[in-house]
Every structure is written in C-alpha cells, then in structure tokens.
Amino acid sequence: MRGPHNIWRLIRTGATFERNGAMPILLDAVDAPPLARVVLRSLAWPFQWLGLKGDPKLTPVTRALNVLGPAYIKFGQVLSTRPDIAGEDLAKQLRVLQDKLPPFSTELAKKSVEDELGRPADELFSEFGEAVAAASIAQVHRARLAATGQEVAVKVLRPSIERAFRKDIDAFYFAAGVLEILLPGTRRLRPTEVIEHFDKGVTGELDLRLESAAASEFGANTIDDEMFQVPEPNWELSGRRVMVLDWAEGTAIGDNDALDAAGHDRQIIAARVLQLFLSHALRDGYFHADMHQGNMKIAENGDIIAYDFGIMGRIDEYTRRVYAEILYGFITRDYRRVAEVHFEAGYVPADRDVEEFANALRAVGEPIFGMDASSISMGRLLHYLFEVTERFGMETRTELILLQRTMVVVEGVARSLDPRINIWQVAKPIVEGYIKENLGPKALMADLVRTVRVLSRFGPLLPRMAEDALIARSQKPEAPPKAQPVKVGLVFGAGVALAFAVQWIWVAVT
Structure with missing residues (x-):
C-alpha cells in the first residue's frame, strides 16, 4: 500500500465525515472510548474544510458515503447487511443509501462494448438507448439485438472503475489498521476481516462474467418454480466488462396502483415472493440476496421476474438443515429443540446451560407469537435470536447475517404488497416441506x-x-x-x- 496517498485519503475521508456530522455516529457505532473520540475528532475537525459536502436531505453517514464516491457507497451497502458490525440503527440507515449515480455517456458505454466484444455496438445492436439505471459499479442500457430483434439489457462497468476501487480499497485496509491501533475495542469487530470480505465481494462484481454465471446458475435452479422467471444471459455477448441479459418486461413490484390496474392479485404475489426466497435458501442453498422492489417486476401473466445478480447468498447443506430446524422449532414453539440444535451445531459453546438457553429463546419467541398477524416478523425474530446467541457466546456467522438481512428486505416487499400478510402462515409449508424431505427417514x-x-x-x-x-x-x-x-x-x-x-x-x- 502507498502510505502517503492513503494518509491523504484518510484525512479527506475523516474531514468529510466530520463536515457532514457523521463522525460521532460512527464512533458510537464502534463504541469508541472517550480518549479515542477526543483524538479522532481533534484530528478531523481542523481539516473539515477539506471534506466534501454531501446532500443535506440524506442522513449524515449516508450523506458522507454518497459524496465520497462509488467505493464508499458500495461499502455502505455491504455494511447495511452487517448489523452486527454497524449496529442495527446505522445498518437501517445504510439500507436506504442512494445507489443511483449520474450515468456516464452512452458513447462511452458503446466504446466499452466494442473494446470488450471486438465489434462496434451499432453492429451488434439495432437500438441502444440511454442508461435506464446507474449504480456505483455499472449502468444498464435497453437495447435490441441486430441479429434477432430481441430486446435485451446491456450492463456496462463504469470506465476505470477497477482502478478507482483498488485505490479506495487500499485506503480502507490502511484505515482498518489505524482503527485497530487507535481503538483496540474495535478489534472484536475485526475491521480488517470486514474489508477483506468487502474486497472479495467487489472483486467479484467487477467481473461481469461472474454475474452472468450467477444468473445462469440461479436460472437453472429455479427453472421449474411456478410464477418465477430469471432472465437468461447471452454468453456470446458477455465478457468481463459487459453483460447482456434478456430484457425483463413487466410492472414494477413497488407500484401497487399499477399492479392493481393490471389486474394482479397482490396478496398472491406477496406470499409467493416470501415462499420463493425461502425455497431458494433452503432447497438450493443459493438465493438472491438483494430482492428489493428495484430488482423485481411482475410479468403480464403474473410471474415474478428477478434480475441484478451482483449479490447472491450461498449456504451449505448442513447449515440449511440447522437453519430449517431452528425456524421450524420457533414455528412449533419447541424452544428446547431450538436450543439443542444450536448446541449440536456447535454454535453455542458446550459449557453453557441448555435449559437456560431454551428459556432465553422462549423470551424471544413468545412475544412475537402474541402479536397481531400484521406485526409478526421473521426478520425481527432472527435479529432477537442473534442478540440472545451472542450473549451465550455464539460467534457471528456471515452467511446467516446475509440471510437475515435478505429476509428483512423480502418481508418489507411482501408487506408493501399485502400489509395483513401472516409471515408464519406463509412460511410454514415451505419449512415443513424442507424438514420432511431433508430430515426424515427418506x-x-x-x-x-x-x-x-x-x-x-x-x-x-x-x-x-x-x-x-x-x-x-x-x-x-x-x-x-x-x-x-x-x-x-x-x-x-x-x-x-x-x-x-x-x-x-x-x-x-x-
């Protein structure tokens, strides 16, 4: 890592956080001791004039990350999936982080297509429209294949995005090291490991061949799922910096008025969204980990169309069985069995008391079952569960945190479609079916x-x-x-x- 450059980036980042009022929030999130707070704020305050000024309509941390650029925005999105690191309140703020940036020019996008595929974009596509979506890493254009007339989505990485991300990630590693030295209490959060996880994820997203592979695998797993479609990638026209998928035509799943006008049953769609997610997580161990309203549409025939496969979750078969038993134990209110599963899986140290743990789990489950159907939340259950297991010495499991975060998002989508949906009632047949197929005599x-x-x-x-x-x-x-x-x-x-x-x-x- 280049020390002077990273020191400058660290100063500018600290100044930006201070100028936008984000510094005290971040220090609270990592539970910084008083002396460290004084030192860090004293270092950042004199240089805040060097900081970038963000959009005042956003919350302070979101504002600072947004103005610092694509790598910081992406890092904020990753932190939004890790309430164990950022804290529940901050993670919730980061979930609404703006992921739309000003698009780069269509001419630059066409040049990227030609550079990647070796043929001019106007030769490959009879139509190539302006960007319909622009995010931190790439943007999407609606186009039409010259050879077949088929409508497609063309995703193109931002120019020089790899170099820009590499510089910022180097600075992140440097900042993590400094944080561990100045704030020893943050070591329990493993900041360097968080950056490593982020580095690995972003490196994957910077190669669109991997996203094409994700779309292909996800499509193959779900080809027989009713009411569900996955756009198929065009491998011949996809590469490291360009990806072409079938165009997803449909009504935005977040537009209830349009769905009603098109004659779709929102209650059926809400239940199906939740059941599909659970099926993919339990049955396949491979799920779409970014299932918000912007990544789904409803086709004319009522099918749910999922797209944007940059963030996918994977769970091994053993963990899926453990997760299913935990969910089923809560559904049937068998807290003793839920406790035993945690011990059998080694999630909770063997020297802890299973009866005491079961009683703590009962304190989590019973209040939720006493709620009105519209208030029951599996995401809330998982959040409370992680709080309890942490008290009993359970180490954080990244794959379950991602699952929890996605569950919260999916529940939000389902409730936006049907505010009265009973999450347990909808989930029960999927979990029971998985238990029967994977934990019984067969x-x-x-x-x-x-x-x-x-x-x-x-x-x-x-x-x-x-x-x-x-x-x-x-x-x-x-x-x-x-x-x-x-x-x-x-x-x-x-x-x-x-x-x-x-x-x-x-x-x-x-």
Missing part, C-alpha cells in the same frame, strides 16, 4: 446411499492396497509373518462386503 436413506457411494469408489483400490500392505510388512523382519494375511483378508473381505452393500442399497432405493 433423507436418512439418501444420506446413507451417498455415503456408501463415496466409500464404494475405493473398491477398485482395495486389491492394490492389500498388495502394498503385504509388500510393506514383508520388508519388516520384526513383523509377525502370519498376521498379515489375516489383516489383508479382512480388508479385502470388507471391500467385497461393501460392494455388495452398495449394490443392494442402490437397487432398493432407486
């Missing part, structure tokens, strides 16, 4: 078959393993010579038995 047999199939792959190696064992032991004079055939015979016999077992179980199950 799932146990499937796990056994998969295990035996993995072990059976060693079958062809058993003769060679036996031979190697004989040779190795024969070269050791001290080894009892008559003991080896017995051991080798046991190994070979186990291999034969394993092969027969695999064949029998496989035939029985399939």
Whole structure:
C-alpha cells in the first residue's frame, strides 16, 4: 500500500465525515472510548474544510458515503447487511443509501462494448438507448439485438472503475489498521476481516462474467418454480466488462396502483415472493440476496421476474438443515429443540446451560407469537435470536447475517404488497416441506446411499492396497509373518462386503 496517498485519503475521508456530522455516529457505532473520540475528532475537525459536502436531505453517514464516491457507497451497502458490525440503527440507515449515480455517456458505454466484444455496438445492436439505471459499479442500457430483434439489457462497468476501487480499497485496509491501533475495542469487530470480505465481494462484481454465471446458475435452479422467471444471459455477448441479459418486461413490484390496474392479485404475489426466497435458501442453498422492489417486476401473466445478480447468498447443506430446524422449532414453539440444535451445531459453546438457553429463546419467541398477524416478523425474530446467541457466546456467522438481512428486505416487499400478510402462515409449508424431505427417514436413506457411494469408489483400490500392505510388512523382519494375511483378508473381505452393500442399497432405493 502507498502510505502517503492513503494518509491523504484518510484525512479527506475523516474531514468529510466530520463536515457532514457523521463522525460521532460512527464512533458510537464502534463504541469508541472517550480518549479515542477526543483524538479522532481533534484530528478531523481542523481539516473539515477539506471534506466534501454531501446532500443535506440524506442522513449524515449516508450523506458522507454518497459524496465520497462509488467505493464508499458500495461499502455502505455491504455494511447495511452487517448489523452486527454497524449496529442495527446505522445498518437501517445504510439500507436506504442512494445507489443511483449520474450515468456516464452512452458513447462511452458503446466504446466499452466494442473494446470488450471486438465489434462496434451499432453492429451488434439495432437500438441502444440511454442508461435506464446507474449504480456505483455499472449502468444498464435497453437495447435490441441486430441479429434477432430481441430486446435485451446491456450492463456496462463504469470506465476505470477497477482502478478507482483498488485505490479506495487500499485506503480502507490502511484505515482498518489505524482503527485497530487507535481503538483496540474495535478489534472484536475485526475491521480488517470486514474489508477483506468487502474486497472479495467487489472483486467479484467487477467481473461481469461472474454475474452472468450467477444468473445462469440461479436460472437453472429455479427453472421449474411456478410464477418465477430469471432472465437468461447471452454468453456470446458477455465478457468481463459487459453483460447482456434478456430484457425483463413487466410492472414494477413497488407500484401497487399499477399492479392493481393490471389486474394482479397482490396478496398472491406477496406470499409467493416470501415462499420463493425461502425455497431458494433452503432447497438450493443459493438465493438472491438483494430482492428489493428495484430488482423485481411482475410479468403480464403474473410471474415474478428477478434480475441484478451482483449479490447472491450461498449456504451449505448442513447449515440449511440447522437453519430449517431452528425456524421450524420457533414455528412449533419447541424452544428446547431450538436450543439443542444450536448446541449440536456447535454454535453455542458446550459449557453453557441448555435449559437456560431454551428459556432465553422462549423470551424471544413468545412475544412475537402474541402479536397481531400484521406485526409478526421473521426478520425481527432472527435479529432477537442473534442478540440472545451472542450473549451465550455464539460467534457471528456471515452467511446467516446475509440471510437475515435478505429476509428483512423480502418481508418489507411482501408487506408493501399485502400489509395483513401472516409471515408464519406463509412460511410454514415451505419449512415443513424442507424438514420432511431433508430430515426424515427418506433423507436418512439418501444420506446413507451417498455415503456408501463415496466409500464404494475405493473398491477398485482395495486389491492394490492389500498388495502394498503385504509388500510393506514383508520388508519388516520384526513383523509377525502370519498376521498379515489375516489383516489383508479382512480388508479385502470388507471391500467385497461393501460392494455388495452398495449394490443392494442402490437397487432398493432407486
């Protein structure tokens, strides 16, 4: 990292936060000690005239991040998914961070297309309109393919965005190191690890081939889902800096008047949005992690169309099962089982008291079940749950934080469509279905078959393993010579038995 440049960026950033009134809010968020507050504000205050002045209509931190530029805006968006780091209040403010920036010119976008794809944009597209959306990393144009006349969305990275982000991320690493030195209390929040997570995520978003791959995988997973569409990427016209997808034509999911005028049933759509999210998270372990109103439309036939796959969440199969059991335990109000699942998964240290933990969980669940249907919130439940588990020594799990954040967003979309929606009632069949398929006898047999199939792959190696064992032991004079055939015979016999077992179980199950 370049020290002088990063020091200057750090000074300008601190001055901008101070000028926009964001510095005390940030210091509160990281629970800075009094001495550190005095030192940092004393350093920033004299230079606040160097700071950039943001939009006064925005909240202070949002205002400062917005005026500092794309990398800071993106970092604010990432922090909005981490209430464990930023605090619930600040994370909520950051969720409304403006993600629309002034677009760059259409001519520059066309030049990027030509540079990336090797052919002029006017040759590839019979129409190429002005930008319809501009965010911190890229912007989107509506276009028409010259070869087929099909309408498409063309996403183009901002010029030199990679270099700009690299400079700012270097400064972020520098700031994280300084923060850990000046404010030792922030080490529990692992600021350097947060920047590493941000760096990895942004690096992925700066390669649109990865977003095309995300759209492709998500589309393949959900191809049989009713009332759901995913635009298909055009691989021939996509590259690192340009991505082409089918155009998503429909009514904005956030425009209730337009939905009503088009004859759509908002109650059905609200329930379907929530159920689709849970299905993707539990069934596939791969979900759209930015399902706000701006990333969904309703097609003429009532299908929900999702787009913008820059932020996706992935959960491994074991974690999905744990998450489902936790949700199901709360739905059925079996708090003892919810507590046991946390201990079995190793989320809570084994030296804690399971009964005490179960009682704490009851204090989380029962008030929520006493609420009116319109007030019941799974997102609120998860938030309270994380507070309790933190008190019992559970470490933060990033994938569950992202899941919680997305759940809150999806609930918000559902309630904007149907204010009276009962979240538990809508979620219950999805969670029950997953439990039945993945935690019952059928799932146990499937796990056994998969295990035996993995072990059976060693079958062809058993003769060679036996031979190697004989040779190795024969070269050791001290080894009892008559003991080896017995051991080798046991190994070979186990291999034969394993092969027969695999064949029998496989035939029985399939």
